[in-house]
Amino acid sequence: MKYFVTGASGHLGQRVVKQLQQVVENGDTIFAGVHNMAKDKLFDGQSVQVSHLDYFDEGTIDQSFQNTDVLIYIPSITYNLVRRVQEFENVLAVAKRNQVGSFIFVSFFADQVNNPFQMSPFYAYVPRRLAGSGLKYAYVRNSLYADPLPPYLPELIERGHLIYPVGDQPLTFISRDDSAKAIAALATQPTMRDHGQSYLLSMTRNYNMVELGKLMTEITGHHIGYQPVTVEEFGKIYPNEGGAELASMYAAGGRGLLAEVSDDYHRLTGEDPTGMTEYLKDHYQAK
Amino acid sequence: MKYFVTGASGHLGQRVVKQLQQVVENGDTIFAGVHNMAKDKLFDGQSVQVSHLDYFDEGTIDQSFQNTDVLIYIPSITYNLVRRVQEFENVLAVAKRNQVGSFIFVSFFADQVNNPFQMSPFYAYVPRRLAGSGLKYAYVRNSLYADPLPPYLPELIERGHLIYPVGDQPLTFISRDDSAKAIAALATQPTMRDHGQSYLLSMTRNYNMVELGKLMTEITGHHIGYQPVTVEEFGKIYPNEGGAELASMYAAGGRGLLAEVSDDYHRLTGEDPTGMTEYLKDHYQAK
Numbered sequence: 001m002k003y004f005v006t007g008a009s010g011h012l013g014q015r016v017v018k019q020l021q022q023v024v025e026n027g028d029t030i031f032a033g034v035h036n037m038a039k040d041k042l043f044d045g046q047s048v049q050v051s052h053l054d055y056f057d058e059g060t061i062d063q064s065f066q067n068t069d070v071l072i073y074i075p076s077i078t079y080n081l082v083r084r085v086q087e088f089e090n091v092l093a094v095a096k097r098n099q100v101g102s103f104i105f106v107s108f109f110a111d112q113v114n115n116p117f118q119m120s121p122f123y124a125y126v127p128r129r130l131a132g133s134g135l136k137y138a139y140v141r142n143s144l145y146a147d148p149l150p151p152y153l154p155e156l157i158e159r160g161h162l163i164y165p166v167g168d169q170p171l172t173f174i175s176r177d178d179s180a181k182a183i184a185a186l187a188t189q190p191t192m193r194d195h196g197q198s199y200l201l202s203m204t205r206n207y208n209m210v211e212l213g214k215l216m217t218e219i220t221g222h223h224i225g226y227q228p229v230t231v232e233e234f235g236k237i238y239p240n241e242g243g244a245e246l247a248s249m250y251a252a253g254g255r256g257l258l259a260e261v262s263d264d265y266h267r268l269t270g271e272d273p274t275g276m277t278e279y280l281k282d283h284y285q286a287k
Numbered sequence: 288m289k290y291f292v293t294g295a296s297g298h299l300g301q302r303v304v305k306q307l308q309q310v311v312e313n314g315d316t317i318f319a320g321v322h323n324m325a326k327d328k329l330f331d332g333q334s335v336q337v338s339h340l341d342y343f344d345e346g347t348i349d350q351s352f353q354n355t356d357v358l359i360y361i362p363s364i365t366y367n368l369v370r371r372v373q374e375f376e377n378v379l380a381v382a383k384r385n386q387v388g389s390f391i392f393v394s395f396f397a398d399q400v401n402n403p404f405q406m407s408p409f410y411a412y413v414p415r416r417l418a419g420s421g422l423k424y425a426y427v428r429n430s431l432y433a434d435p436l437p438p439y440l441p442e443l444i445e446r447g448h449l450i451y452p453v454g455d456q457p458l459t460f461i462s463r464d465d466s467a468k469a470i471a472a473l474a475t476q477p478t479m480r481d482h483g484q485s486y487l488l489s490m491t492r493n494y495n496m497v498e499l500g501k502l503m504t505e506i507t508g509h510h511i512g513y514q515p516v517t518v519e520e521f522g523k524i525y526p527n528e529g530g531a532e533l534a535s536m537y538a539a540g541g542r543g544l545l546a547e548v549s550d551d552y553h554r555l556t557g558e559d560p561t562g563m564t565e566y567l568k569d570h571y572q573a574k
Contacts, residue, residue: 005539081416082376089369113411114483115418124400124411132535185477196401248419 002067003187006053006091007074007096008032009039011147012106015180016072017048023188027182028080033064041047055087061094069101070187075122078180079245083120092133102194103130105139109172109200109266110249115257118248127198136194138186142179143172143202144258146276150283160215161225165234170206172261185268190215192268200262203273212276219280288315289354290474291379293340294328294361295319298434299393302467303359304335309331310475320351322363342374344492348381356388358472366532371409379420389481390417391474392426395460396487397536402544405535414485423481425473428467430459430489431545433563437570440507448512449496449503452521457493459548465560472555479555489547490560499563506567 003020005015009032020030032043033053051064055076065071073091079085095103111123123141129247130137156162164171179201186192186199207215209226214222231251235243252258265273274282294300295318295327311317319330320340320346327337338351342363352358360378365371382390398410410428417424441450451458457542473479473486494502496513503511518538522530539545551558560567 082373085372085412086369113414113485114418115415120415120419120420121412124415125372127400128398128402128407128411131401132405132407132538135572181368198400251419 001025001069002031003028003070004031004033004051004064004068005072005074006033007035007076008044008050009034009036010074010164012176012180013074014042015176016074016183017043017046019180019184020187021047023184032067032160033066039276041250053058055090058090058094061090062098065094065098065100068095068098070104070193071100071102072097072104072106072183072187073177074106076251079118079165079242081119081122084119085125088122088126088129092129095135095202096133100135100192102187103133103135104139104183104193105130106183107139107141109143109202109260110252110258111141112257114255115252116248116255117252117257118142118245120252127196131196138193138195138197138199140179140183140186140199140201143174143200143260145179146173146175146203146279150280153216153280153284155212156216156224157220157222160223161227162210162213163227163229163234163237164253165231165247165250166258167228168208169254169256170208170211170259171253172202172206172259173276174201174203174265175276175279178265182265199264199268201258201265202261203275204261204263205275206259206261207276215280219277219284232261288312288356289318290315290357291318291320291338291351291355291468292359292361292477293320294322294363295337296311296321296323296329297361297364299463299467300361301329302463303361303470304330304333304508306467306471307474308334310471318351318355342377345377345381346491348377349385352381352385352387355382355385357391358382358389359393359470359474360385361393366405366529368406369410371406372412374534375409375413375416379416381424382422383420387422389477390420390422390424391476391480392417392424393470393471394426394428396428396430396547397429397539397545398488399544401542402539403535403542404539404544405532407539414483418483420515425480425482425486427466427470427473427486430487430547432466432562433460433462433490433566436460437567438574440503440567440571443503443511444507444509447510448514449500450514450516450524451496451540452515452534452537453496453545454515455495456541456543457495457546458540459489459546460563461488461490461552462561462566465552469552469555476555486551486555487547488552488560489548491550492560492562493546493547493548494563502564502567506564506571
């Protein structure tokens, strides 16, 4: 079996490649699709083949996808919507031409019909396109990554409160490590994929900001309450992190559209995902 | 109030323009956006201003949308998905810049996440994009048009049976006249629009092919049964009607994805939509 992972040098992609190596069988090959080949060193010492993949250079896609049994498509992080659609269309065209055996799309759960997140149209577009493509496919919908929370704790201790502009609505999280583990499980278990299945990757419960602040208080020993700013203020406080995109995401959160929870992680792995308490403890104490 | 209708020279657009004239108030103006200006004669003798509108010529969009209070966007019938997305993006950009007061999107009900219809990604893309646009909006989802059925009856009488490749699944219909009436009602009633509302325009019941054949038999006096062909055969029998597109649509029908029914027509108009019996009778006898 040939597994091909796109976006393999990204935060999630690296972890997917690592997890795949844990679960593939002897004789299987793992290909890591990398845009910036300066990053190929990331895979030194791993049983992985690196393949140059530029979503806008069809030759590189074509060469990458040859004889691929399972393609794990992790989209680029461009926030230009039409460009992201075109990127996917390029990937799909070559996947069809090369008769890729199984297409796994790594999506995001902000895809509801009334979701104001800037990229929600893309996350709705792709599964429908796959449904009409003739390819075998499945997709995972990630919830919010928990990974940025631990490094954010020192700032929160100083502020004394969370400021996410989501009011009384809860948010759902998953760690990138767990997401990658579930994706690798999906890729390597044919019974779980190939029929348009959808999996929401999330912890087993969500947290409103009162709950999250309380948990952070317990773990850090510093009081962290909740004093929300507006969506606009939030965008101005963190302009470098992509203010407008983040703002549209928290606008979705404030409408209760980032609160879905499921048992799908357990369905795919037979294990419970890491919970927020454990995740924060492990990564706060590690500092 | 300035109402602007795109695709105004099309089968639905012409009817929307006519219906609007019935319900607007004194002093309101109706603009008909027309791509092929040779068709401007369609509106001779009507209280309508014709405006040249080319979705890929931003100048024409900009001029068309000036001071528009209510924009009724009827997409073009291109089946090139990326081009259709780009068309919408062009419309949206100018609608935002010109601060269009209310955006009404005329959509289609084949928009479910697992719908294989070739254009389903577009119908899912647009409402999400509007949700994040800052514009006031609402949209209608048309069911299948009943209009092609009456002219199809002579062929069905000759065949002796319906051949739609949808198995035991029902299909839902609406006449273009009723769709246009509901759209005009929505456009002219501010309480019904502007908050992302969604309306499914359909008759009050759907029909599987046994039921539809029975009804056609009663109305024509000729036996019309049901002997489905495959999706592929169907595409070959009607190549001129866009075989691949039609085939993907009936593939959706066969999965039960063109069967949704609602009471929304009544909500918008206070009246019942024309039922299938009445519609077929009126239009078969008229021959």
